[in-house]
Amino acid sequence: MSTIPSQEATSLHPEIIERIRGLMPKEEHILDLADLFKLFADSTRVRILFALTKAELCVYDLAALLGVSQSAVSHQLRLLRNAKLVKNRREGKIVYYSSDDYHVDIVMNIALEHLKEEKGSSAEDLE
Amino acid sequence: MSTIPSQEATSLHPEIIERIRGLMPKEEHILDLADLFKLFADSTRVRILFALTKAELCVYDLAALLGVSQSAVSHQLRLLRNAKLVKNRREGKIVYYSSDDYHVDIVMNIALEHLKEEKGSSAEDLE
DNA sequence: TTTTCATATGAATTATTGTTCATATGTTCA
DNA sequence: TGAACATATGAACAATAATTCATATGAAAA
Numbered sequence: 001m002s003t004i005p006s007q008e009a010t011s012l013h014p015e016i017i018e019r020i021r022g023l024m025p026k027e028e029h030i031l032d033l034a035d036l037f038k039l040f041a042d043s044t045r046v047r048i049l050f051a052l053t054k055a056e057l058c059v060y061d062l063a064a065l066l067g068v069s070q071s072a073v074s075h076q077l078r079l080l081r082n083a084k085l086v087k088n089r090r091e092g093k094i095v096y097y098s099s100d101d102y103h104v105d106i107v108m109n110i111a112l113e114h115l116k117e118e119k120g121s122s123a124e125d126l127e
Numbered sequence: 128m129s130t131i132p133s134q135e136a137t138s139l140h141p142e143i144i145e146r147i148r149g150l151m152p153k154e155e156h157i158l159d160l161a162d163l164f165k166l167f168a169d170s171t172r173v174r175i176l177f178a179l180t181k182a183e184l185c186v187y188d189l190a191a192l193l194g195v196s197q198s199a200v201s202h203q204l205r206l207l208r209n210a211k212l213v214k215n216r217r218e219g220k221i222v223y224y225s226s227d228d229y230h231v232d233i234v235m236n237i238a239l240e241h242l243k244e245e246k247g248s249s250a251e252d253l254e
Numbered sequence: 255t256t257t258t259c260a261t262a263t264g265a266a267t268t269a270t271t272g273t274t275c276a277t278a279t280g281t282t283c284a
Numbered sequence: 285t286g287a288a289c290a291t292a293t294g295a296a297c298a299a300t301a302a303t304t305c306a307t308a309t310g311a312a313a314a
Contacts, residue, residue: 012187016188064144093258095261111163111234196273198293204291220288221289
């Protein structure tokens with residue numbers, strides 16, 4: 001994913017490019033952003049995030065709800081935990097997970113809005 | 128990515144699960160959401176989206192700005208176009224791209240906020 | 255302390271995806 | 285028309301990432 005492109009490109013509008021270059025976020029921040037969105041880019045994780053904004057659930061509950069293995073859920077929860085999108089607390093043997101970030105709900109809803117508008121043009125069923 | 132899990136899970140709290148199940152969005156919408164976020168989950172596309180909220184740019188400009196091949200940019204632009212996140216207009220030989228959705232800017236900024244808060248706890252440089 | 259239960263994790267496998275190279279399409283200008 | 289230029293696209297390859305299986309950890313109950 002990182003070899004030197006041999007088909008290099010030279011800008012057609014160098015002045016504009018220079019101006020934009022000054023406005024771009026630092027590469028580090030771009031990577032962080034992409035990494036964060038990667039977490040929303042998988043249907044299993046989206047469903048986990050959705051469920052956890054509605055209730056505090058244990059791993060087995062999530063596995064049953066989503067119809068995937070306990071292991072798969074656990075692996076995904078670790079990713080979400082590392083990014084501080086979900087938190088957990090232990091009660092005896094059971095570990096309860098819940099949403100740890102109000103942004104999640106907001107972002108999800110904005111995304112759903114975009115989808116509505118996008119499909120709206122072709123006047124499909126939206127419900 | 129879709130085989131039947133042999134390590135099946137049974138819920139520990141069936142009543143709660145049933146309640147949540149009723150609140151979950153349709154599978155179709157979940158998949159659409161994940162697909163939409165996939166578009167934000169790549170640093171090249173994030174940079175394209177960022178740049179296009181600042182100015183209208185042609186393919187060569189973007190390639191030069193990002194330091195990637197014209198082909199790579201073009202492939203990515205197609206994905207963004209299909210999702211109606213960017214639009215384009217042709218002027219002679221040149222095709223100008225620009226942002227086609229105000230949500231993009233909003234979502235990006237919310238995500239950046241989350242990152243700030245996430246890192247804030249470890250008091251790192253944020254600038 | 256042994257057994258059982260809930261969760262976590264490592265390694266392997268499979269699926270997905272981004273980039274490259276080569277080439278096609280479409281537009282302008284000579 | 286043909287040459288030159290800007291962009292688009294198909295196929296192949298390389299890199300990532302999600303799931304599975306097997307097993308480890310950690311807590312409670314017997």
